[in-house]
Amino acid sequence: MEDTELIHEAVDVDAAVLALARRYEAASNLGVQVLNVLNWPAESLLERLPENARAKLETATVRGLEAAMSAASGSRSLIRDQKPWVNTATATMVGVVGGLGGLTTALAELPVTVTMLMRGVQAVAAEHGFDPDEDQTRKDALLVFAAAGPMVQGKSPDLTFLSSRMTLTGVNVYVGIGLIAPRLALVLGRKLAAQTIPVIGAATAAATNFSYASYYQEMANVVFGLRKLSESTGTPFAELVELLAAKLED
Known part of the structure; x- marks a missing residue:
């Protein structure tokens, strides 16, 4: 009986990780589509x-994450978590405003966008049964922002x-922000660069914010899917990551 239960558990873990692998693969599709429309390779965006602006990007990212962690958490007590499409739509509209004035307004819009992205991530955490105000959940939310970003080909x-x-x-959350910020700064740099392209700045900003919101919610x-699976099955998190990597290579 025990052997049968273990086999069923292994099948469940395998299927769950496969589903997460599919979400991972689909996450960047919209961002790549934006790049295709712009006809700009991701590697050259930062050069624009x-x-x-590049020198200030990491500092701005640190400040944005600190504000986002505080504001996003605080806003949850005033405004209930929204459906993923609502968070995505709101972030898209913020992008439209940010793209109207080129780099100046895009830089000013950055902390607002990061806050909206964080709200979306926290809502996903809550959907998986985690308290967004708990220290470990806050760190896992930061972990999401260490992902490569949607505009990578x-x-x-x-x-x-x-x-x-x-x-x-x-480490505490604010030390964690300092560790994650350099990677996120590169990701946000691509977004800012895309928004500076003449004529279509607002449209590009809307498209990039849409892809970023969708991407980070999927990530x-x-x-949090891996974390929930780890807790419910007793499978170490690192082992699940290895299984996820294997599924992505298949």
């Missing part, structure tokens, strides 16, 4: 940013961000 699945979960163990489902 003025040097002074032609690269193998990068699961190194999931190993950052161990790095975040034992949140992967992160």
